[in-house]
Amino acid sequence: MSQLPMIALRPNEMATLAAETQPEPQPAMQVRGLGVRFGSKLVLSDVDMSFPTGRITALIGPSGCGKTTFLRSLNRMHDTTPGAVVIGTVLLGDTDIYSSDIEATQVRARIGMVFQRANPFPTLSIYDNVVSGLRFNGIRKRAILDEAAEGALRAAALWDSVEHKLRTSAMRLSGGEQQRLCIARALAIEPDVLLMDEPTSALDPIATMRIEALLRKLCERVSIIIVTHNMQQAARVSDYCGFLMVDDARVGHLIETGPTVSIFSKPRDSRTEDYVTGRIG
């Protein structure tokens, strides 16, 4: 772990590289005309955005701007909220995830999610937590589960510290380890996209740094969309950024999207500039 500070610095350089020397990859997900209503209250309106494959896209903006609402519309988590209505189109590849012949469970098996607070299942062991997505979807073969567990724990940089205590309760892990366990749990079902809702906001700086370092490696196997209220974090880890803000009627809008470097160095919209320079928010 002695190389941590270096890793923490590197992503930004790589992001610069990715954005300036390579063409934008095919989108893993795209949204068109997306809006979200809770009852009669419009929370998010008219969002068009695409999320490149194998890249990290950050959603930033002041609190209450609809970042989390936006994120949760990308894997149909709003289905469970009474009164929530999502309008517009959300494409995963070229499949509309809100199409009537597609079930929410299918969508969520391909678009994983990590939450603000680590939420391992308290009655399950570390191993059972990691394989829970597979097991609860009907996969029983021991060999498959073992392989998936090791693969996912390695990908979440947790394998070395838990290899010998896979059968102990997940609640015995530290906060940062619990969050990485949740990442492993989401990775074990091999999703195409991983949604992360302020995954480090409840963690200390060192645990945060570890997770940020992890994201850079993870985006080789999964496209990442991360909500963060921390601008520095967005600048450190993301390749692309979307900046959201509410209008006078408290409705969230996507103000600007683009490579992270451009958003932070030469924003096109004055509101983006005000936010990234710390004048608002």
Added chain:
Amino acid sequence: MSVIPLALPDRRALIREASVASRRRRTVAGLVAASLSVVALLVALVPIVWIIVYTISQGIAAWSVDFFTKLPHPAGIPGGGIANALVGSLIIDGLAALMALPVGILAALFLAEFSGRLAGTVRFVMDVAAGLPAITIGLFAYAVIVVPQHHFSAFSASVALGVLMLPIVIRAGEGALRTVPNDLWEAGLALGVRRARVARSIVIPTAIPGLVTASLLAISRAVGEAAPLLFTAIGSQVFSTSVGGAMASLPLVVYQNGIQAYPDLQQNAWGTALTLLVLVVVLNVSARLLARRMRRHAR
């Protein structure tokens, strides 16, 4: 213009005086109120402590190995035990729990997870049902089971006690399931797991201590009830394990022996009452201990 400054010291003195007087009044009123509450508390405690002490002092004399292992003797012959009533209570209450707990816990899951008019109605009906007189439930079991079958049965008693337990399990179970953080639901759903599977494999296991507490509370309520058994299990002097026929049970022994003229029967009634008291205390204390342990584990 200079009138106001001159009046000020007077007004101050007036206010100070009023404040001192008011404090004296409030001190007295406070003392009176506090002593009245203490007296009320003592008055409320007296019957409860009296019942417990009296039951112990009357019942302990009846307790012996024979009391718990022998069958009852006919009236007039000293001795005799409650072995058949102990086993009878175990069978009747066990069967009632077997019928009521699964239904009750599933209903609790429904209430905890679905908010809507139906859930609201069910909740209201259950609150009313919790206050339903036990004897009404007994009469109901008599009408729909005993009368058509033309004989008393332990089974009909179990049905009556099961109905009595349902509202308790449902409301306490709902409370237990609601303490499961919403985070865990979301974590499960976000893995593409179906709602039913999330409930079965994550939410219910997490709520188990609370559900056990709810079940114990319901059982402890049912264990001491005599009214629902009067028209159903009816009681018996012999040893029986057949749920299709009449059966002895602890509350019935208390009721039937307690009103007899024979002192040894009365003593057996007190011994049985003490047994019930101990059973209910044990059930309640374990329910509470489990609930506390659950709260500690709930992060």
